[in-house]
Amino acid sequence: MTLGQRDNLSQAVLTVSVTCVFDRRIHEVRELDIAPAARHGRYPALCGQVITAASMAEPGVRRCPECVELREDDVPRRPVGLLRRIVGR
Secondary structure, three states, X not given: OOEEEEEOOOOEEEEEEEXXXXXXXXXXXXXXXXXXXXXXXXXXXXXXXXXXXXXXXXXXXXXXXXXXXXXXXXXXOOOOOHHHHHHOO
């Protein structure tokens, strides 16, 4: 799970990346929706789907394009470190 944020004019919306057990896509779920939905294991994603979370060890295949678009991910990416540039991975 990773945290991301989307700037709204008045407040930032924190999201959590959750892999769906059915389509194995990584969906964005608002942090506010995690706790109320945790008892049932079904979470409302930004794209409008209600997803069932996979195991935290289950890797996602790819990100949900609708969630990415709605998240408007403008968080700057981590700069590539010296070791990664040398190794090339």
